[in-house]
Amino acid sequence: MAKKQPAAIKPTKTTTSKASSKSAEEKSWYDHPQYFDMVFRDETADEVEFFEDVFERYCKRKVKRLYEPGCGSGRLVAAMAARGYDLVAVDNNAAMLAYLRKRLSRRGLAGELVLDDMTTYVCSPQVDAAMCTFNTFRHLTDGASAERHLRSVAASLRQDGIYILGFHCIPMDADPDCMERWKASHAGTNVSVTLRVIDFQRRKRVETLRVSIKATKPSGQVERIRSEFPLRLYTPSQARALLASVKDVFEIAGIFDFDCDIESERQFDEDLTDAVFILRKK
Structure with a gap:
């Protein structure tokens, strides 16, 4: 698939809502975006190619505007912006967004960066597609937060828009000493x-x-x-139950794994561990 050309450069927009900065005592590896980014950057090219394959197969309209909740250091935001997409990126960590802002600026790219909570944030105007991969979703540690997040993403999507959601499922015989x-x-x-x-x-x-x-x-x-x-933690059955709880707004259009191979669709069974769900807004 041919790469899209970068869109015209616009000023990067940053907004702040319902979030506070962390004290030095609370800093974690998420407060060091340069290291966080180094660990995962080798995955970026495969993910970006997979996203575009998904858009081509599952989206009913041309995809232009994208949303990434829990964007972290923004490796996917920058990569998709470089391909000409308009990006909305939300994270609750100011250091991550500052790192992403500089990254976009260095490359002459743009994006709407928002310091906010991924459980409640709703994009306006709506987006064509959203993506959240590599377990960011599992930071929502209770069922109510997980469902609120899914409904907020659904509200952010245009009709028939898709959400690419990836997270690990835990088999019943999983070894806890990992x-x-x-x-x-x-x-x-x-x-x-x-x-x-x-x-x-x-x-x-x-x-x-x-x-x-x-x-x-x-x-x-x-x-x-x-x-x-x-x-x-999610077993495949628990993941199924969660997605069933939002079946009024989402349908499962496809299931893949972390290999990001559009030709290797998976079944929703108890062997599904590295799950990537393609959810379509009803």
Whole structure:
């Protein structure tokens, strides 16, 4: 598929609503966007290609205006803006949005950046499509928040608009003692990241993750960051029940996994773990 050309450059718009800045004592790895971004940037090209494949297959109108709730460092926002889309990006972390604002400015790109809560924010005017991948959705740690978010996204979408929603589902025989490691390098800085599950409560449907970062800068200076945060647990059956609770506004148009292969559609069964749901607004 041919790449779209960048749209005409417009001033980047930033608004603030219902959010407060964090104190230094509360800082987490999300307050260090440069490291957060390095870990995930290798996934960007595949995701962007998948998004455009999804638009072509599932959207009934030309997709122009996009929304990313929980945009983080904005790697997907910048990549889609570079392809000519108009972007609305929402996050509750001011450091992430400041990093994204600079990123867009350096590349001569534009976007509407909003400091707000992804559970309640509604885009105006409405958008053609929205995307939220790699478990951002699981930061909503109770069912009411998850449903509010889905309904807010539905309200943000035009009729027949789609929401690309990706998150891990947990099989019933999942091993709660999980640890993953990544390494990344950029501009002379080397980053090592260790993610470990330190608490797993299936009945409460919450796991707590600890992320430890070691960043070695070109000067040799080492920065270490460690933070902990909860994520909501979903079995495939629980994910099905959640999506059924919003069936008045969304239908499941397709299901894929984190391989981002438009030719490999998945079944909604108990083997579904890395789930990417294509939800269409009714």
